[in-house]
Amino acid sequence: MLKCSTVSRDPDVCAYDDPALEKSCEVVGIQKADIYGAGPHIILRTRHSESVPYDKGEEEGAYHCQADEVALFEVPEEGQARLIWSDATEHPHLSISDVQLYSTTEGKSILAMLYCKSGTEDCTQGALIWTGSQWEKLERDKRWDSVYEDLPTGYQRHKSLPINFANMTQEEHLLGPDDAACCPSGRMNFELLLQGNKLSVGSYGFFIPVEETEEMREMRAAE
Secondary structure, rough: EEOOOOOOOOOOOOOOOOOOOOOOEEEEEEEEEEEEEOOEEEEEEEEEEEEEEEEEOOOOEEEEEEEEEEEEEEOOOOOOOEEEEEEOOOOEEEEEEEEEEEEEOOEEEEEEEEEEEOOOOOOOEEEEEEEEOEEEOOOOOOHHHHHHHHHHOEEEEEEOOOOOOOOOEEEEEEEEEOOOOOOOOEEEEEEEEEEEEEEEEEEEEEEEEOOHHHHHHHHHOOO
């Protein structure tokens, strides 16, 4: 049985220890996976939630803590399943909201995870690539160093959406000079590819809204 992180009894903080401890937790997802060149596997997601009470004189309450863990098990035809990789969140308001395994046209296997702040859409993506013998963090190659030198004047990077490894594309929002922080008006679209075991940019393009002139407004009003 997979074990889950436990929560510190320190009333001032939700702290997580090593994930392989003695307390079992809720299974929130099981996925079968066939890793290229490595055979059948299972992706298991678990969650451990706990309320840690505190008493500070006149103030009483509870800290609501949560630990998420994802583990990858190799499933041989005979014998026991073997744990080959696992990861656990170490922050009280961070959850692993999604785990997906992708097979690319190059015959590579990529494991992608979304780490999200609870109750928000603020997520960070992590990804591993199977090298044929082990999992490694999917790094970006040097091609990315010069990509952002072409940003349109006055625009800056805002937030990237998760990479879609099914078709190797990504969209990144761009904040314009007159945009509020909440509402970026531009975007950057990427076509991605793998160079060896690294992520590279195949091509990219921009979508920047055209500022409406007085003549354009008059034409639109006459329609």
